[in-house]
Amino acid sequence: MGLTGFLGRWALRRVHVLVVEVPGAAGVRMAVERELAARSWVPAVSPAEADVLAVCGSPGPRMSAVVEAVWDQLPGPRTRVDVEAAAGVSAAFEAAAAALLDTGAHRRDAASRSAPWADTDGGGDEHGDEHGDDDDMDMHMDMPMPGGIGLAGGGDDRDGLEMDVLHLPLGPVLPHWPPGLVLTCTLQGDVVVHASAEVLEPVPDRGLPVTGDVRRDVVVARCDAVARLLAVAGWDAVAAQARRVRDDALDGAALAECAAGLDRLTRRVTRSRVLRWSLRGLRTAVRAPGRAGADTHPVDLPDRLRGWLEEALAAARAPEQDAGTGPDAVPPAALPGLVTGLDLAAVRLVVAGTDVVADLTASTAGEAGRA
Known part of the structure; x- marks a missing residue:
């Protein structure tokens, strides 16, 4: 076993897993949490620190789009498991562990991913000016922040003073968050002044898994x-x-x-x-x-x-x-x-x-x- 294989097996001791729960899949999510604890793997709090994306349940079109967006944010090496039933959790994570050691697959995955920060215009003007002119500066100021969150605008607070107003969606992928819930908050400072909520692809409430008692x-x-x-x-x-x-x-x-x-x-x-x-x-x-x-x-x-x-x-x-x-x-x-x-x-x-x-x-x- 070479150095790469040794480091890979050592890293498997503390794999970070981002768990995405689909509405109606609480039983699968709990089985995933139990498997993570048994393996001493770590629940990730964001895509940036995740090695594995674990999707619990069968997502519909809207949740599938969310899952794909989150998957794109995972840095390599990365792997994804889709678990539709609690009985398949152990086998899914065995496959994930094996996939994390497949260096060839990770190289191919890295080669297939585009670099969103790349300058498609070649950078600068013909004189080598990397900053461009004032029009370019204005264009960049209008661009959204990371994650597609728009820059804050202005608005009057309850005292009649102008404060920054930011529209911030929370969910549907957050640790310890109701599955599929999107809570869109309008913020002045860090205070919510307005909010709306919806559940993506709601399912009839059947409660948690039935144990027979x-x-x-x-x-x-x-x-x-x-x-x-x-x-x-x-x-x-x-x-x-x-x-x-x-x-x-x-x-x-x-x-x-x-x-x-x-x-x-x-x-x-x-x-x-x-x-x-x-x-x-x-x-x-x-x-x-x-x-x-x-x-x-x-x-x-x-x-x-x-x-x-x-x-x-x-x-x-x-x-x-x-x-x-x-x-x-x-x-x-x-x-x-x-x-x-x-x-x-x-x-x-x-x-x-x-x-x-x-x-x-x-x-x-x-x-x-x-x-």
Whole structure:
């Protein structure tokens, strides 16, 4: 084995994987997260640091366009895996590991990629002036920033003063972000003054993977939500603890063992003064109890986090066949009212603390059908 092969195998110990979840593929995404943890691979936070692009589920036309745009942003060496079912995750990542060691394929991939920074006009004028004239300068000032984000314009704030106004889309590919969600924010400074939300290619809400026990499904759903919020809040160690309880429930561990793990998790979360301070003053929403359609009511984010833990613990301790809690996800249309007036860091926390469903009508109909 030469030096290149040795370095490649050494690098496989810490592969960075960017996970893209398609709406309706939560089970596949959770299986991918479990595989990454088993291999000690690292979830990437952006395309720039990713070695592998993992697409969970079967994207439609709009999500496929997003996936292709993200794939173009990955630096080489790179590889992509498309995982449509949880059962195929291990084999997909074995193939990814082998592909990362294929230096010939990486050379061909690099040769086929164009350099977007190349000067197609040859650079400068006939006298060798690299800067061009004033017209060229104006043209460059009108060009968008990286990622296709336009330059900020001007607008009046609430005090009548002119401030920069920037239109910034968040999603659909962000760590710990609802699948397919695009939240378009209008910013003055770092404060959201207007927002709109949609889910690309929404699917009927069928909940998380069915384990055959509704109690277990509640534990899985609530622990997954807790892990998402804690990860965005920056408490990675406890987010990993929540994912372990979630994975134990998926693996068929005794619910009494899950309850013990939830007890330990709840004590750590509720005793953290730093976490309470981080979430202070932020509000999310849940579907209004006993109300059909998209009616919601506000909930403080710390209360929502504590409620998830209490619901999971109650489900783990419930008698057999006890139904536990029903769905309380809200439609994307509820998000603009929750995030307007917040800065971007607070927006990420609020979205992470909100169960967003793409098709509330289908979810409500399914709930009525089980009653």
